[in-house]
Amino acid sequence: MIPETPLGAGPAGREQTPLRMPDGPQGTSVGASPLHVLRFLAAALQAKAAVEVGTGSGETALWLLRGMVPDGVVTSIDADASVHREARGTLRDAGVPAGRTRLIAGRAVDLMPRLTEGGYDLVSVNIATTEYPQYLELGLRLLRPGGVIVFAGTQLAGPDTRSAMAQALRELIREVQSDDTLVPVTLPTGPGLLAITKRA
Numbered sequence: 119m120i121p122e123t124p125l126g127a128g129p130a131g132r133e134q135t136p137l138r139m140p141d142g143p144q145g146t147s148v149g150a151s152p153l154h155v156l157r158f159l160a161a162a163l164q165a166k167a168a169v170e171v172g173t174g175s176g177e178t179a180l181w182l183l184r185g186m187v188p189d190g191v192v193t194s195i196d197a198d199a200s201v202h203r204e205a206r207g208t209l210r211d212a213g214v215p216a217g218r219t220r221l222i223a224g225r226a227v228d229l230m231p232r233l234t235e236g237g238y239d240l241v242s243v244n245i246a247t248t249e250y251p252q253y254l255e256l257g258l259r260l261l262r263p264g265g266v267i268v269f270a271g272t273q274l275a276g277p278d279t280r281s282a283m284a285q286a287l288r289e290l291i292r293e294v295q296s297d298d299t300l301v302p303v304t305l306p307t308g309p310g311l312l313a314i315t316k317r318a
């Protein structure tokens with residue numbers, strides 16, 4: 119079992135404040151990118167705990183944290199341990215206290231089953247994959263009722279192609295459509311998002 123970070127355990131003596139970020143010059147667009155969507159969802163859910171699959175540069179984790187409650191924690195998994203160095207730099211440069219992220223190296227399919235069932239408000243899958251259905255099952259297990267799982271890059275799968283990724287995406291959609299406890303939406307931003315909430 120991966121030890122859970124106690125929520126609300128910020129660095130001693132440091133007041134937890136929201137991580138603010140500019141969207142652009144005042145009075146212009148507020149943004150419609152996948153990152154804006156993730157930040158919005160994290161804020162709307164008042165997310166205290168999120169799981170991210172695919173840490174990469176740390177940029178997505180940063181935007182999730184900007185939407186989450188001030189002491190919220192992102193658990194971010196990447197199969198490539200070397201990316202966590204860059205991600206730590208991204209988060210540190212943005213002023214994120216170290217206690218707000220847990221960066222874990224390994225394959226998400228191996229690590230997600232070790233996270234606490236029902237312990238998360240939001241799961242963000244940042245990889246376009248042939249294992250979409252498996253990530254749906256693993257991610258839904260982690261969500262509290264009313265939580266949301268977001269798949270990024272779904273338009274890369276091209277639903278009318280015969281690629282393994284497209285087939286996996288179709289299977290994912292079939293599974294979502296056949297489950298009355300799930301409410302999905304496709305968002306045509308960036309490489310495509312599929313967001314699914316688990317009814318409370």
Ligand SMILES: C[S@@+](CC[C@H](N)C(=O)[O-])C[C@H]1O[C@@H](n2cnc3c(N)ncnc32)[C@H](O)[C@@H]1O
Pocket residue numbers: 171172173174175176177178179195196197198201224225226227244245
């Ligand atoms: C598109 S990048 C994520 C970019 C990230 N959102 C960012 O802010 O930079 C995908 C990442 O997922 C990782 N990855 C790919 N397959 C994985 C798997 N099965 N389990 C965990 N991480 C994986 C890759 O190593 C890569 O760093």
